[in-house]
Amino acid sequence: xxxxxxxxxxxxxxxxxxxxxxxxxxxxxxxxxxxxxxxxxxxxxxxxxxxxxxxxxxxxxxxxxxxxxxxxxxxxxxxxxxxxxxxxxxxxxxxxxxxxxxxxxxxxxxxxxxxxxxxxxxxxxxxxxxxxxxxxxxxxxxxxxxxxxxxxxxxxxxxxxxxxxxxxxxxxxxxxxxxxxxxxxxxxxxxxxxxxxxxxxxxxxxxxxxxxxxxxxxxxxxxxxxxxxxxxxxxxxxxxxxxxxxxxxxxxxxxxxxxxxxxxxxxxxxxxxxxxxxxxxxxxxxxxxxxxxxxxxxxxxxxxxxxxxxxxxxxxxxxxxx
Amino acid sequence: xxxxxxxxxxxxxxxxxxxxxxxxxxxxxxxxxxxxxxxxxxxxxxxxxxxxxxxxxxxxxxxxxxxxxxxxxxxxxxxxxxxxxxxxxxxxxxxxxxxxxxxxxxxxxxxxxxxxxxxxxxxxxxxxxxxxxxxxxxxxxxxxxxxxxxxxxxxxxxxxxxxxxxxxxxxxxxxxxxxxxxxxxxxxxxxxxxxxxxxxxxxxxxxxxxxx
Numbered sequence: 001x002x003x004x005x006x007x008x009x010x011x012x013x014x015x016x017x018x019x020x021x022x023x024x025x026x027x028x029x030x031x032x033x034x035x036x037x038x039x040x041x042x043x044x045x046x047x048x049x050x051x052x053x054x055x056x057x058x059x060x061x062x063x064x065x066x067x068x069x070x071x072x073x074x075x076x077x078x079x080x081x082x083x084x085x086x087x088x089x090x091x092x093x094x095x096x097x098x099x100x101x102x103x104x105x106x107x108x109x110x111x112x113x114x115x116x117x118x119x120x121x122x123x124x125x126x127x128x129x130x131x132x133x134x135x136x137x138x139x140x141x142x143x144x145x146x147x148x149x150x151x152x153x154x155x156x157x158x159x160x161x162x163x164x165x166x167x168x169x170x171x172x173x174x175x176x177x178x179x180x181x182x183x184x185x186x187x188x189x190x191x192x193x194x195x196x197x198x199x200x201x202x203x204x205x206x207x208x209x210x211x212x213x214x215x216x217x218x219x220x221x222x223x224x225x226x227x228x229x230x231x232x233x234x235x236x237x238x239x240x241x242x243x244x245x246x247x248x249x250x251x252x253x254x255x256x257x258x259x260x261x262x263x264x265x266x267x268x269x270x271x272x273x274x275x276x277x278x279x280x281x282x283x284x285x286x287x288x289x290x291x292x293x294x295x296x297x298x299x300x301x302x303x304x305x306x307x308x309x310x311x312x313x314x315x316x317x318x319x320x321x322x
Numbered sequence: 323x324x325x326x327x328x329x330x331x332x333x334x335x336x337x338x339x340x341x342x343x344x345x346x347x348x349x350x351x352x353x354x355x356x357x358x359x360x361x362x363x364x365x366x367x368x369x370x371x372x373x374x375x376x377x378x379x380x381x382x383x384x385x386x387x388x389x390x391x392x393x394x395x396x397x398x399x400x401x402x403x404x405x406x407x408x409x410x411x412x413x414x415x416x417x418x419x420x421x422x423x424x425x426x427x428x429x430x431x432x433x434x435x436x437x438x439x440x441x442x443x444x445x446x447x448x449x450x451x452x453x454x455x456x457x458x459x460x461x462x463x464x465x466x467x468x469x470x471x472x473x474x475x476x477x478x479x480x481x482x483x484x485x486x487x488x489x490x491x492x493x494x495x496x497x498x499x500x501x502x503x504x505x506x507x508x509x510x511x512x513x514x515x516x517x518x519x520x521x522x523x524x525x526x527x528x529x530x531x532x533x534x
Binding site for chain 1: 364371375404408419423471475518
C-alpha cells in the first residue's frame, strides 16, 4: 500500500480536509475528480472516507420510506435484461488501491475514474451508468430496442445534460436510439421479414423483453377474434413502446401467402412484419416492434414476402388503448 | 424471470444494531448478511437480490426522495441505483466497507447528480442566493423518527455544533455543493469544508460507526 508519505506536505492537509465534502458529494465535478486522484494515493484519506461513508450510510438509513410497490416489479424486470459485470481480474501490482471498482469497466476517457476504494462504483458513475444501456464493452449482447432499454434511455439522456459524460454515455444513448431507429426503419420499409426482426430481437433474449413488457406499469392486454378463424392476443405498453402478439388457431394459408401485421395510427399504416408459418403456430409471442403512435393493430393476408401497404381487407382490427 | 409479479413490500426493518455501540469495534457486531447476499448477487442469484432489495430499497428510495423531493424522480433514481447494484455487485469489496454503505454511496451520488442535472446553473445560483438561511434542519429526521436510525441520527445531530449540523444537513440531505452551503450559511468556504469533515467525524463517533 502506498502511504500518506506520497502526499505533498503542503497540499496534503488541505486536500485531506475535503474528505467530508467528498463523502457528502458536495464537491463540484472538477474538485471531485481531483480528490479522487488524491485518494488513490492516500491511505489515510481512504480510511477516513471509508469511515465517513459508513457514517453517511446511517444518515441515509434514517430517511427510509416504503417505496412504491411498482418499483420492485420495475427493478425485477430490468435486472432480467441487465448483464452483470464480471468480477475484476486480479489487481495489477502497481495499483495503489486494488479492488476498487473502477478499472476495467470505466470508460478509458472518463476522467473521474481513479481507484477510490470506499466507493468503487460511484467513482465512475458516468461509465457505469452508460453501461446500463447498450454499449458496455462487457455487454456484447446487451439490451436491444424497446422494453426496459427505453427507460435506460430516458435516464441516460437526463443525466447526460449536466454530468461530465465521456463518450460512453453518449454512445449508449446513440446505441439505443440506433436500435429504435432500426426497428422503426424495418417497419417503415413496409416489409419486415423474420430475418430483420431477428436481427433486432437477437440483441437480447426474447423472453427477457417479454418479461419487461409484462411487468410494465401500463401494460395492456387485448384479445381479438380473427375474421375467418383464429385469435390474436396483444400485450402492449406505451411506456416501453412495445407490442407483443400471439396468434392461436389460425387457419393455414395457401402457399405463397402469409399473415402480415400492421400498426395503424394517425401517421398512417406501417408494416409490423410478416408472420412466418412457424410463428403462426407458435405460442411464443412475436415482438411486433415499436408501438409509436399506432392505436390499432391490423392483420391482412398478403403475399408471403409481404406488402408495403395492405392489399386486402383486414381480417383483424384490434384497438390498442393509448 | 422468477418473479415479475408486483409484490407488496414493506419498508425495511430497522437495523437492530443498538445505539451507542462502542466506537472501537471493527465491524458491526452482527455480521451483516447483506455482504454475503451481495456476493451471491454477483453470481446472478436473483433470490439474493430480492433479499437485498427488501433490505435496502426503502433506504435507497427514501434517500433519493430526501435529496430530490420529487417522488417520481426519486423512484427513477431508486430504480437506477438498484439495477446498478445488480449490475456491479461483483465490484463490491467487503474489505473496504459495508454493503449498505456501498449501495447508499451509489444512491447518494446518483441522487445528487440528478438534482444538479435538473437545475440549470444560473437557476441554481439564483436559488442559493435567494434561499432563506432558515432551513428546517429538523424536518429531515422528523418524518421518520420512529425508526431506530432516525432516532440515533437525531440524537447525534444534537451533539454537533450548529454550523456542523447545518453544513452536513445542507450538503448531504440537500445535495448542495460546499460552496453553495457556504453561501447559504454565510460562512467562509474553508470553514464549511472543515465543518463537513469534523461534523461527520463527530457523527461517526456518536453513531458508533466502526472502522472498516
